Amino acid sequence: MIAIIDYRAGNLRSVERACRHLNLDCRITSSPQEIRDAERVIFPGVGAAGKAMETIISLRLDDVIREVADRGTPFLGICLGTQIILDQSREDDARCLGIIPGMVERFPATMGVKIPHMGWNTIEKRIDHPLLAGLDPRSQFYFVHSYYPKPLREDDAVAYTFYGIRFASMIARDNVAAVQFHPEKSGRPGLDLIKNFSRWDGRA
């Protein structure tokens, strides 16, 4: 079973619909026990970092999220879920979960691009990753965000995307993988990524 972590953020149902379309057994849940027992965990999210962290802490989900990430459970962060597994976000100056070392930065307003970064963009692989197996390099993914992940170590970046600047649009370490884009809204390549996740043993 795939646990989709419910912390009252957006896009949970979209992620659930995409999983169901792929005939994957999944459940939206905020129960620490269910998350702990799940075979895999998806950590989605749309919204603001500060409010998200507040809710996660009030639901006592912070420890169990760190625990499953630490214990080797295949783990997929999406959008805001990807940002708050880093150490800290400039959005609301929120202290985040610290699963992968790094910061969440705001796109500078001076780059001459619109914010949010909204629409379809490509990703450029730095290294291969099982979640990207079989995907055409020309594949585009749907993004909508004003802040971007900046892992401390280059080694944790799997793929980059250009939007005014170059940022890490996919990061990963061991059993934790996380994407800034929305695979559940990215057509076939997005569904393929979710399907790859459903078969992934958590090894890079």
Add this chain to the structure above:
Amino acid sequence: MLSKRIIVCLDVRDGKTTKGVRFQGNVDIGDPVAMAREYYEQGVDELVFYDITASHEGRDIMIDVVDRVAREIFIPFSVGGGIRTIDDMYRALDAGAEKISVNSAAVHNPDIISLGARHFGSQCIVLGMDAKKVPVSASIHSGYEVVINGGRTFTGMDALQWARKAQDLGAGEICLNSIDADGTSDGYELELTGMISRSVGIPVIASGGAGTPEHLRDVFLRADADAALIASMVHFGRYTIPGIKAFLKGAHIPVRDVV
């Protein structure tokens, strides 16, 4: 590089896609779910469902359409038409829409934008705006006035000022429809689109007037639109999404390849 988006608009009345045809009024042209699936497979980047029903029953039918679309189509789509309250927004988003578009409700009550942005995030809130060219005056500096009721009611608001205000209130995107160009198939209103798109920091979708792929090329290259809305040029089979994208690619405009 970020692609320019091609968005297909489906007007929905009583659960059917409909289209205004000159001298005939609105004619039903198909099942919105089947049409959405077809455009999804063709590689459209986004869809808009515009509810033109006025009744409560119609609203429930619309939510059902949204729900059925969301089960099989995995690209973003927005819902507009008759959305007035946070509860209306919640229902559409919960049924699977990515964004909601507010138009006349925001003119009457601008706070709906900030309320919606606070509840669901700016990325969910699209300001839909109908604008009409008018003589420049003390109150309408830009020469474009915001209109509602399909262009029949003038609001006294300057289109450029309204766009900036909506951005400040928390709108994440503007869908800008030219009432003068709408339905003509003679091309987008480039002057209006360029003026608004260059004056705000959020994405602008050009709407009204698309008749040929050249019109999309022009609105991207000459008016800096971030996305272009089309309807009849594909609904009646004159053009396909892959055909339009191939043309734009030839004009060196970044578009999404469907692979």
